[in-house]
Amino acid sequence: MSATVTVEICMGTTCYVMGSAQLAGIAERLPEEWKSRVTVKGMRCTGACQKAEQFGRAPFVRVNGEIIAEADEGKILSAIRAALEQ
Numbered sequence: 001m002s003a004t005v006t007v008e009i010c011m012g013t014t015c016y017v018m019g020s021a022q023l024a025g026i027a028e029r030l031p032e033e034w035k036s037r038v039t040v041k042g043m044r045c046t047g048a049c050q051k052a053e054q055f056g057r058a059p060f061v062r063v064n065g066e067i068i069a070e071a072d073e074g075k076i077l078s079a080i081r082a083a084l085e086q
């Protein structure tokens, strides 16, 4: 099993104000056994924050390209777990 997961945290103004700043530290809080398989990085505003009816609400995070709205650590960890188990 060598699946890897990329987590992109939106650092645009809306997401930042809505809490993405706190989420950026998630890399350090990942379970030890995930750390070599998960890459956490920032991303620029994708425009999702302008289309609440389509994407939901900020903050937005992408896990392997899939958008998570109103992201919090619990949602991100679940998405990582699902991606690692694929």
Ligand code: FES
Pocket (backbone or CB within 6 Å): 010, 011, 012, 013, 014, 015, 016, 044, 045, 046, 047, 048, 049, 050, 058, 060
């Ligand atoms: S600021 Fe995050 S999607 Fe726009």
